[in-house]
Amino acid sequence: MSTSHALQGPAQQRTEMSDSETEIKMSSKPESKSQTEPVQKRLCSNLFLSIKVFVLCHSLLQLAQLMISGYLKSSISTIEKRFGLSSQTSGLLAAFNEVGNTTLIVFVSYFGSRVHRPRLIGLGAVLVALAGLLMSLPHFIAEPYRFDHVDLGGTSLTPKDPRWVGAWWLGFLVSAGAVTLTALPYFFFPREMPKEKQELSFRKHISPSLDDNGESSLNKQGTRNSPEKEKDGEAQIAPDLTVIQFIKIFPQVLLRNLRHPIFLLVVLAQVNMSSMVAGMATFLPKFLERQFSVTASFANLLIGSISIPAAIVGIMTGGILVHRLHLGPTRCAAVGITGGLICVVFGLPLFFMGCPTHPIANVYGPSSLLEKEDFLNCTQKCSCSKSDFNPVCDTWNRTEYLTPCQAGCTGMKGDPGAGQVSITYTNCRCLISGVKDSSVTSGSCESSCSHLLLPFILFISLGGAMGSITHTPSFMLILRGVKNEDKSLAVGMQFMLQRVLAWMPSPVIHGIAIDTACVFWADTCGTRSVCRYYDHTRLRHRFIGLQFFYKLGTLVCFTLVFIILRQQEKEAARSRSQHGSVSQEEKLILSSEKRSGESIV
Known part of the structure; x- marks a missing residue:
């Protein structure tokens, strides 16, 4: 933020x-027209x-x-x-x-x-x-x-x-x-x-006569003098604190809110959702490039034109639901459960929307030992450098070679300086296919799963939209779950915790998961640098699996919030039946639930 x-x-x-x-304010004496017009x-x-x-x-x-x-x-x-x-x-x-x-x-x-x-x-x-x-x-x-x-x-x-x-x-x-x-x-x-x-x-x-809730200060005088209120007031944040005083008092306020189960669980739900978003925003373009053989610009165009608008629609939908239906805390938690559950459902098909990595000579893919030995003997005669990287593809069996030299090519069609889309290398004698004097084209082999790109983006976008629906309801749960004097600071703590626990570690965690799927690293001055090739199946399972883990965490947290709120409602109803009195906090809960019920009807 x-x-x-x-x-x-x-x-x-x-x-x-x-x-x-x-x-x-309207009842106060207005200024004359001659004074207000200028x-x-x-x-x-x-x-x-x-x-x-x-x-x-x-x-x-x-x-x-x-x-x-x-x-x-x-x-x-x-x-x-x-x-x-x-x-x-x-x-x-x-x-x-x-x-x-x-x-x-x-x-x-x-x-x-x-x-x-x-x-x-x-x-x-x-x-x-x-x-x-x-x-x-x-x-x-x-x-x-x-x-x-x-x-x-x-x-x-x-x-x-x-x-x-x-x-x-x-x-x-x-x-x-x-x-x-x-x-x-x-x-x-x-x-x-x-x-x-x-x-x-x-x-x-x-201000001298009214408190933050619009009640008379005389009516509150008795409660302010109570030992519990006085002790709790020591940790309240006053607007005239200095920086030193704020630093001293901040841990008390933080611990007080973290001990509140609703605040803690809602923040954890947001941390899980933010971790998913942070990893997807950082590495989804790269994932699409590798998995479906698209350019970086086209991958970002799809994300910007489909996924991000879907998330915006989800946030707006969550806000409309809260506003129009006057959702109380329990129903806000129910919205969180619904959004998290549908997000999980849309994430399941993503595990199967992809295909394995095409064969890469001497790097990855099925090939017999005899073919491998023949290939190595052939490339040794060409004295090919191991550090060079200029991939070419044998379109006959979709096998990729690191350089035309490794494919044993001695001729070329086309001018590299003319900006042609692809260059054809001819007289290639080291192909694993066994076809002598064949030709290969410049660039990596195309993915055989390109037709799954749009369905994949659709499922990602729908899952993101359903997850975004929980954005506004979670804010309402936080604002209604903390004390009045802590509301503004609770919002700041919420964003701070999201960044410490989600936006900072999540890209690193996703990066580590992606690196474990690498099958060939480039060598720069004897040091491992960028990954040239990935195992696509392993990459998909680990990237989508990490996303799925965070989605489940969001669903679990909202479920626990719903259970706690329902338990509090039952205890409040039992207390009313036993004592016949309703506290001010219970009145607010009842009126909120009543309004939401009337709106739904």
């Missing part, structure tokens, strides 16, 4: 007013005093910021090829994107209301733009990219070539420029909006 996300909580809380406060004209004439303009600028800034993080994840496979990185290392790079957020998120979400928030958002956006520039810096300071130009005078590279890199750095420059442009308006917004100033003044007038 960006800095601007963390600052939204206090800003929204300052601008929200209850109906009773609005009535009191003020209104001045406000309308100033573009940066409009809350609509602020919302528009904030939306554009969020879009520009997401361009950088999204482009980083979409370029993972390209960066691996360019700098010879393993998936574990590239996952570690993606995880470092969350370090700054994790360090500052709680402090910014709490102390952000004390500073000039628009300027702070603008400064944060400038830092994001600077980070985008730094991401492109290795292209300018590293040596030029050299791929293996090694047999028969040269070769041509196309986007489908496994050595293709392209201008990966250009997207970071464009994204950084977009963030810089969208950050400029924030330096012209005032510290507080005019309407916000009026509401703050109004709150100062009524």
